[in-house]
Amino acid sequence: MNSFGRIFRVSIFGESHGETIGAVIDGVPAGMALCEEEFLADLARRKSGARGTTPRRESDSPQLVSGLFEGRTTGAPLTVLFRNENRRSGDYADLRIHPRPSHADWTAALKYGGFNDYRGGGHFSGRLTLPLTAAGTVAKKILSGAEFRTSLVEVGGCCDPQRFAETVENALRDGDSVGGVVECRVRGVEPGLGEPFFDGAESVLAHLLFSIPAVKGVEFGAGFASARMRGSQNNDPIADRQGHTATNHAGGICGGITNNNELTVRVAVKPTPSISCEQRTWHTGHQAVEPLIVKGRHDACIALRAGVVVEAAVAIGLADLHLLRASAAPGTGL
Amino acid sequence: MNSFGRIFRVSIFGESHGETIGAVIDGVPAGMALCEEEFLADLARRKSGARGTTPRRESDSPQLVSGLFEGRTTGAPLTVLFRNENRRSGDYADLRIHPRPSHADWTAALKYGGFNDYRGGGHFSGRLTLPLTAAGTVAKKILSGAEFRTSLVEVGGCCDPQRFAETVENALRDGDSVGGVVECRVRGVEPGLGEPFFDGAESVLAHLLFSIPAVKGVEFGAGFASARMRGSQNNDPIADRQGHTATNHAGGICGGITNNNELTVRVAVKPTPSISCEQRTWHTGHQAVEPLIVKGRHDACIALRAGVVVEAAVAIGLADLHLLRASAAPGTGL
């Protein structure tokens, strides 16, 4: 449920307005140099601050409280904690009775019998992607040969990066929000990762990617465009003994196994459901549809901050498959 | 690896040209009436025979060899076996040295050190979707209130069902193949299914869906189209106390939890990589790129047969979440 991975296993805990959120990261090989500063670059990529992102600011300082000794990982679980500093919860008093459309307010209340911490989305808040990002930093260290390039390739239907800012600005002006598409490309992925039938590389990565709040679609390589091609166009002929292919419609995964080509995945991020303009939605107290204005200021385009989170999900999946691969290689048991 | 599920747990085994393939299905509640005939309707939907599907024919008779007693499930694992009758393997002699583009021939050989059963794709064959389909039949019985409607909504880029046959026919004529998009809609899904953070309903279903050979994209509700919308368009206002929403861009899942609206998921299926026209690809024996003609006849459009398999994957995931939900309901432990 709140943990994932077979060997590199990440457990996430915390709530938007709780005291502490964090991750316990099990299966980290011993002897890897690591310090708190190494998390800062990824955490900064996730931070708000740009136009179109929430003005809620947190210092987001990671504390490594276990699994590290004399600057190296020990083989015991690595625990990273973050304190929530901005915990004003007055803004959220109505979510219980007037759940926001397309947020988890209603489903969480249903599932947990109304006992969920609803403040700021509680356990369903995008804030939980903070420890996920930290786990991604560790995963990328394990995958030392892999080079990640993650970018926003679409914002609100616009594919021209020059015009992304303007698109977000327009939405902001209207008290609205926009979605986007994040693309993650990874070079230098070890071939042979993925454990069919059920744990192929696409299955494992998609599982993790869909756990990121707001993700509604995942495609590898040509993805949905493949479905519109003929086999003669879509097939990737092998061009050399290393398995490099002339084209890469498969996105680096064939038969669920990485094939020594660049891994490419695209992720659809829906527009932030928190918008300033008025919505009409069910009021559970009054038992009627009533107008709702979501207070406070929010990300107008959560996709702007999602890149490093997507990258973390991909890295976590690949790190687990990498450690599994080491165990299952032919001849291991011979 | 070859099993999936936390309570309703399916293990798949077998190869395209091995003696027997099958599934062990654990976690089936005791006391459910079941017989071999109940599998036939779904199995027939998966069968070849239509124009554009492979002429390989198998009787595909399911044998239930454990877990059933006096016509009812016992609570012990249910095992279903299928014999492979069509096991001519002469056609595949070259795959070892001349791996087919966009098949798993090369990646499987790499991963398993050349020891994989390469005949007909071995464990990577679409034939493994036969036991998956059978497990789906059992899952649908567990989800007795749910109504599945699965259809092919796109073939080779064409969205008009009237013209699907023609599109396939054209590809066949050219010795080529086409991809497609399968849509699965489920009404009557129990609300509250899904176990965030990592086991939200989208994560679990996508994990299973990407394990189906040839699937390259998965989207829920509006999916990639959501990424092009504004929040005010994409948000689904709640319309009544049951949580029904005025629109359903979320595809019935919000915050990773089913929200009492129709579940909708679309799956991109790539064109069959086996095509009759000549391809030029690496020959590992000669260490050079050489022409390859894939012999035998194959599905020109595997998407034609994929619907029931997609449905099975969705049902297996929902059945597991349903059984988990029973255990985690508020008050269970009080």
Place this chain on the structure above:
Amino acid sequence: MNSFGRIFRVSIFGESHGETIGAVIDGVPAGMALCEEEFLADLARRKSGARGTTPRRESDSPQLVSGLFEGRTTGAPLTVLFRNENRRSGDYADLRIHPRPSHADWTAALKYGGFNDYRGGGHFSGRLTLPLTAAGTVAKKILSGAEFRTSLVEVGGCCDPQRFAETVENALRDGDSVGGVVECRVRGVEPGLGEPFFDGAESVLAHLLFSIPAVKGVEFGAGFASARMRGSQNNDPIADRQGHTATNHAGGICGGITNNNELTVRVAVKPTPSISCEQRTWHTGHQAVEPLIVKGRHDACIALRAGVVVEAAVAIGLADLHLLRASAAPGTGL
């Protein structure tokens, strides 16, 4: 539930009087030479035939129906099937209403709402140790350097192997049964196996050992005798750089991790609950305590046949830890 292991993962299915029982063994490294004949020696050790064992005879011929190609494992799941030949079920007609003491008849009926296959104990029968034994054979091949010596060290309280036959004979004569203690010693176990905190070697092995029907106690090294010693007696001083210890009260496991000394474990096997002499136990039909004579002939001492099963459980656990160890070794991810 019916599967165990993280990488080397065994799923068991079947019932005493069902058509087929078997195991799906996942995570077997590719390239290992294997044939059906290799299972016969272990299966023969489990067979009945000796004085004090049941006269039920089965050929117990293993069929490998997946995961093997050209005499070697492929990396795909290995499936071994056994047909049940002796399926007379008339003898068991009363177990439903007159459950046998210390058998699973009553608990299985309770748990599965009366839908369990009660014939011969169904899924709870000792017959399920047949596929477990086969999985053990595969595990031992993976642990190629390990040497197993398993023996019966106690029968009915008697520790002198010369008198075991007589002890069993006496019980037989009285229509009674006796228990025993099986000891398994393994030399050449790779040091470093075991994954604390929760998956130490003792935890993993005990989990598997207690899944064997009739096992009621497990102790490693000096075990319960350790609890009676002082630290100065029980401590095992290290004697050389390989970690060999002067004594081996720990049974080769320290801190949950194998320490390069002989692994020793002892397992208490209760007397077969099927006895010929009269018992007085609850009759669910008559709602009263009534006399019960268990019909048919049974093992007077199941411990006589348990050695190879205990050995299989130990081997399965060690094989899984061995494959895990390969993945988690220091430096793996560096």
Place this chain on the structure above:
Amino acid sequence: MNSFGRIFRVSIFGESHGETIGAVIDGVPAGMALCEEEFLADLARRKSGARGTTPRRESDSPQLVSGLFEGRTTGAPLTVLFRNENRRSGDYADLRIHPRPSHADWTAALKYGGFNDYRGGGHFSGRLTLPLTAAGTVAKKILSGAEFRTSLVEVGGCCDPQRFAETVENALRDGDSVGGVVECRVRGVEPGLGEPFFDGAESVLAHLLFSIPAVKGVEFGAGFASARMRGSQNNDPIADRQGHTATNHAGGICGGITNNNELTVRVAVKPTPSISCEQRTWHTGHQAVEPLIVKGRHDACIALRAGVVVEAAVAIGLADLHLLRASAAPGTGL
């Protein structure tokens, strides 16, 4: 590895001399009243202070930092943290080169390539039983009908509780230590718990019990004594329609399933390996056997403090099986 449980899932992290240790407890049903004070009684039972226990004192104040809202569990993971206050590590400088007999110093160094945190045993310290105890408190709340009675039944071979203090005192005087046997009895266990084949109640409980440092043996009911009985003595005749038995040699578990009788389990705890008297053991620096005096003062009888930890392990296992049972009950999916 460092987490256990299928639904009620406990992850443990931390080291003896690290900053913080704790547990993330997933799968806790929502709506359960809980506060930090409720942990104190169990934590006090684990505390040192009595004669024969270590004089290391910690306040052991639990901090609940997630999963709780307005005094009730939310359904999200419950995280409990403890700060280590007593972190003097000077005493342990030699363990790296002169590993203590029957401690994990040598095996941990081997397994983790010398990168383990060796101070005070690091992740292998008995201190890790502190978060385990806290998880046990939560588990016992879930099992609201169950009544636990846990006691020390043997100390250093002495079975008379009146003489336990004297036995420990004698060992202390000699700079030595003694082992003991802890018995845990649970009344009011729901019948039907346990998931054969591999997850029978004995398997799950033994797995958890052997994860407690210093445990070397586990037996249920009559355990090893069963192996010395005849079937006619050991069998437990059923006496009423609730399944109560005239005797309880099975310890409340039959066929791996709880049978509505008192659950009884006995656990062998070895003598504390830290003793004051001189030992001769390998010095990895000098590559020779050399005398070792373990500095500091330690528990002369760790079994004195183990009761509540054993109880926690039993409770955690039963809570998980209880939540699983809710999901798998006959008819759940009908």
